[in-house]
Amino acid sequence: MPSNAGTTRLVIVESPAKAKTISGYLGPGYIVEASFGHVRDLPRNAADVPAKYKGEPWARLGVDVDNGFHALYVVSPDRKQQISKLTKLAKEVDEIFLATDEDREGEAIAWHLVETLKPKVPVKRMVFHEITKPAIQAAVANPREIDRDLVDAQEARRILDRLYGYEVSPVLWKKVMPKLSAGRVQSVATRIVVERERQRMAFRTAEYWDILATLAVGQAGEGPRTFNATLVALNGDRIATGKDFEPTTGRVKAGAGVVHLDEGGARGLAARLEGRPFRVTRVEEKPYRRRPYAPFITSTLQQEAARKLRFSSQQTMRTAQRLYENGYITYMRTDSVNLSETAIAAARRQIVELYGERSVPPEPRRYTGKVKNAQEAHEAIRPAGDNFRTPGEVAKELSAEEFKLYELIWRRTIASQMTDAVGSSVSVRIRAVSAASEEADFGATGKTITDPGFLRAYVESSDDENAEAEDAERRLPTLVKDQPLTAEELAAQGHHTQPPARYTEASLVKALEELGIGRPSTYASIMQTIQDRGYVSKRGQAMIPSFLAFAVVGLMEQHYPRLIDYDFTASMENELDEIAGGDHAAVDFLTAFYFGSTNGVGDQDIARSGGLKKLVTENLSDIDARSVNSIPLFTDDEGREVVVRVGRFGPYLQRALPGAVPPPKAEGEEGGAPGDRAPIPEGLAPDELTPEKVHELFLGGGGERKLGDDPATGEPILLKSGRYGPYVASGERKSSLLRSQSPDSLTFEDALKLLSLPRLVGVDPEGNEVLANNGRYGPYVKRGEEFRSLDSEDKMFTVTLDEALALLAAPKARQRRAAAPPLREMGADPVTEKPLVIKDGRFGPYVTDGETNASLRRGQTPEELSLQEASEMLAEKRAKGPAPRKKAAKKAAPAKKATAAKKTAAATKATAAKKATTAKATTVKKAAPKKAAASSHGEE
Secondary structure (H helix, E strand, O other): OOOOOOOOEEEEEOOHHHHHHHHOOOOOOEEEEEOOOOOEEOOOOHHHOOHHHOOOOOOOOOEEOOOOOEEOOEEOHHHHHHHHHHHHHHOOOOEEEEOOOOOHHHHHHHHHHHHHHOOOOOEEEOOOOOOOHHHHHHHHHOOEOOOHHHHHHHHHHHHHHHHHHHHHHHHHHHHOOOOOOOOOOHHHHHHHHHHHHHHHHHOOOOEEEEEEEEEEOOOOOOOOOEEEEEEEEEOOEEEOOHHHEOOOOOOEOOOOOEEOOOHHHHHHHHHHHOOOOEEEEEEEEEEEEEOOOOOEOHHHHHHHHHHHHOOOHHHHHHHHHHHHHOOOEOOOOOOOOOOOHHHHHHHHHHHHHHHOHHHOOOOOOOOOOOOOOOOOOOOOEOEOOOOOOOHHHHHHHOOHHHHHHHHHHHHHHHHOOOOOEEEEEEEEEEEEEOOOOOEEEEEEEEEEEEEOHHHHOOOOOOOOOOOOOOOOOEOOOOOOOOOEEEEEEEEEEEEEOOOOOOOEHHHHHHHHHHHOOOOOOOHHHHHHHHHHOOOEEEEOOEEEEOHHHHHHHHHHHHHOHHHHOHHHHHHHHHHHHHHHOOOOOHHHHHHHHHHOOOOOOOOHHHHHOOHHHHHHHHOHHHOOHHHHOEEEEEEOOOOOEEEEEEEOOEEEEEEEOOOOOOOOOOOOOOOOOHHHEEEOOOOOOHHHOOHHHHHHHHHHHOOEEEEEEOOOOOOEEEEEEEOOEEEEEEOOEEEEOOOOOOOOOOOHHHHHHHHOOOEEEEEOOOOOEEEEEEEOOEEEEEEOOEEEEOOOOOHHHHOOHHHHHHHHHOOHHHHOOOOOOOOEEEEEOOOOOOEEEEEEEOOEEEEEOOOOEEEOOOOOOOOOOOHHHHHHHHHHHHHHOOOOOOOOOOOOOOOOOOOOOOOOOOOOHHHHHHHHHHHHHHHHHHHHHHHHHHHHHHHO
16 A cells, blocks of 8 residues: 555554554554553552552552542553564654454553553554455545544453452451452452352252154155154143243242143053044144344354354354454454445355345345444454455355354354345144043154255354254145044153353353443453353363362352442443543542542442441451351251351361351361261362262261271271372371272272382392382382382282283383373364374373373263364464473482491391381471472462
8 A cells, every 4th residue: 555655654463463564554664563452450459560660559459549549550561572572663663553452451461562662653543443455545545633532441351350259358368368369350250150150059850741642644645654643632731841940949839720640640541542632723824934044243243153163252252353453354343233235245245146136125234233332343253355255255265163163154244134034833732531531642743944045055053052943944745634543652751940041151241241340352251251260160061169169159149249230241341332422520430449439430338338448348357268268058857057167278178066066176177077077089170069978978988987997906997088089097097998998898908908018028128128118100129229019019018029020121121011001082283184182191180182182171971072172272282382490309318328338138027117217207308398388489
C-alpha cells in the first residue's frame, strides 16, 4: 500500500504472527512490530514494586485506594527488551499506528503503549476485525483516536479484580490453606461446579419400569413393517417416568398422579397383554421445521469445539488465535451474531455453488443475539475475506487442529444462511386391553425430513450424549385410526433416574454466559484458572470439584455471600459496560465497591456492609476454620457424624458421635482419634463418597485395624492407611503392603512377614551383609551399593544366600527387565505426525512422541486423554524448551567407616541388625537438612 513520500510509519500489533501477516499487506514505508501482548500491569509481587514506592502502604495492592484508585503500572520484566526496541523505533518514524485488537483489552494495550513509549510523533488507532488486505488498507485509511471510555472500563475491571483477589485471598490463607486464591469470576465459576456436585451427592436414585412393544402392521405399505412403542398410560393414568421422582428422596413427587410400575408389575402386565389385540386410537401429524443456528460467537464456538472436537476452551482459543492472525477467520472474541453484508453475500454465493439455488432462502438471514450484557461490537466468527475459502482449499496450509476448527466455523457460517430443514412429525397412540381388563396405552413418534436444508452443511451437537441428532429420522409405517396391530414382542424395561450431569467446559461456559458473568475474552482463562488452582479437575470432559473447592465455596457462602452471588457478579459486568459507554465514572464505581459509599452506583448490599475492605477485615474473627474445613456427609448406623476434613496434607474422613470433643492435636496431626480417621484416595469424586464407600475406606483400606500382638516385642501390629497407601506398623517399624496384597485379606502372618523386611539373607565370605527388601521398582536383593531385582515378591522371604550371591555375581545388564509395554497407543500426532504413546513413569503416566515427554495433569487418565489434548501438551512442553540443569551439588566428604576391619562370616544376626539400624538413623539424620532447605525454597 503506497505511503506518503518520505513518511515512515510504525504499526504495532500484539503478536509476531499478526505482525508478519499484516506486513505482507502494507507497502514500503511501514514497519510492523509486535508488543507481545500487554506491556504493563500491576506489580505481581513486592519485587516488582519500584524502590520509590516500596514504603507506601498501598504498594502491596499496586493501587492507591485513597487517591482516586491510582494504579501503579510496571513494565513486565519479559517485555523490557521489546519496549526498548519499540521506543527506539518510535524515535525514528514519522507516525505511529496502534493496531491492537478492537476490544477493551486491545484498547488498553494501545493506551499502555502510548504511556510507556511517550512518542513525540502523531499516534493513531487503527482497528479491524479480520486480517485481510482490504480490511488492513481500510483500517489504515480510517484511523481513530484511542477510546478512553473503553480504557477506563478495562482499567476498572483490572483494579476491581486486584482488590477482590488481594483482599479475599488472605482470608482463605488464614482459614483454609496457604497460597489459595479468590477471584471475582473464578470463585463464582467454582461455586457453580460445587453446587452441581452437591446436587449429585444429595441425589437418591429411583427405579421405574415400563414395557417396550414391538408392533407389526398386517400388510407392509410405505415405511417399515414393524416399529417400537412404549407403555405410556394404564387405565387412563400416566406411567411414571424419571421426571416424576424427587431427586433427593427417590420417591414419586406428591400429586404426580402417575402409576409407578416395579419389575413385578411390569412383567405381570406384559404377560397379561400377550396375544391380546392392539389397535391404533390416534394419529397426529404435524409439519416439522427447524431454523439454522446463528453463526458462532466465542462461547458457542468453545461449546461446539468441546462437543465435536473434544477441544478444551484454551485449546479452542489458541487455535482460533492462530487462524485469526494468519488471516483465515475474523476476530474470535465476540458476542455478536451479526454478519456483514459482504459476508452474507459470500455465504450465499458459496451455498449456490455447493448446494444449489434451492438451498438459499429468498432473503438473507439476520440474527439477534441473546447473550445477557452483550457488548462487543464485532461480527460473528466467520471465515475471513469477501470470498470464503472452503476447507478443501486451505487443508494443506493448516495443521490438523487448525483445519478441524476452520471447517467447524466455515460449516456453521454457511449453514446460518441456508434454508430451513423441513419435514413432518407424527405421534401415534395404540391401545390394548389385558386379560384382566386393564387398558394399556402405548405411544410412538416418528420424524421424516423431506428437505434437510441447512442440515446438509451443519448439525449442532448436544451436551447430552444420548440425545438424538437433529438430522436423525424415525420412520413409522403409514398408520390410520382403528388400524389393528400385532404385538410380536412385549419386553419389560427397567430404568433408573440419573443425577444431574456434571458440567463440562462447554456447559459451564454456557451457564456463565446465560448468567451474564464473564466476557468472551475471559471464558477460556476462567476454565484454566479453576483447574490450575486445584478447585476443579477433569475426568474425561466432566468437571469435578475438589473438597478444597467445597471448603472455599462454603466459607464464601457463609460469610461473604454477596461476593459470589450470581446477580451481584452480573451487575458488576453491567456497571463496567456503563463505564465503557461513558455513562459512569470508574472512580465512583470502585469507591462504592471498596469503601461502601453510595454515589448512585455500586451494589447497595456491599455499600451497607461498609464495602469490601471492611467486610473482609471486621468479620474475620467470626470465621471458624474447623467448621469451614468440614464438609458433612451423613450419620452412620452407629449414630456417628461422618464429615470430610480439608487438612494440610489433603482431605480425609472423620467420624464422631454428635457433641464429641476431639482429643488435642499432636504435632503435625489433623486432630481426632486415629481410628476415627481415614484418608480419601486421590481422584475419588465427592459424590462417590457413599456410605458403602466410606465404610470400605474405614475398614478396608483406610482407618486403623489391629491384627494382633507381635510375639517378639508384645507391641500391637496395626493395619493403617497413609498418603501413599495401606501399610502395617508396630512400634517404630513400618512396611507398605505388597502389590499383590489387599487390606481386606491381609492376615496377621502376612503382617509379621512384612515387618521382617528388610530381611537379612546372610553374610557373604567377605563379611558383607546381603539383604532382601521391597522398593519402588519391586523386590530386590542388596549388598552394599549393589542391587539386583527379584522376579517375584515371594522371593524376598525365600531367597537363599547362595541364590542371592548368584544374582549379585551376574552382570547387571542381564538383570534389566524388558521395557514395559505402553499403557496406550494413541496414533499419529496431528502436528508432528510422530506416533504418540502413553507410558507409566516414576512420577505417573506421561505422553511421549519419543523425543518430548509431558506428564498427564491431575484428573487426566490414560484412557480418557484425547489425541488433541496429548498433542497440545507436547506442543506446550516443546515451546518451553528443555528444563535448565541444576548445578551439581558439592560432594560431601566420604563418611568414615564404622570399623576398619570388615565383619567376619561368623557375625551374629543381632549385630547385623544393630548395624542396619545405625546406618538407617545416620541416613535420616543427614537427609533432614536437605528436606528443610527444599521446603524453605518452595515457600519463597
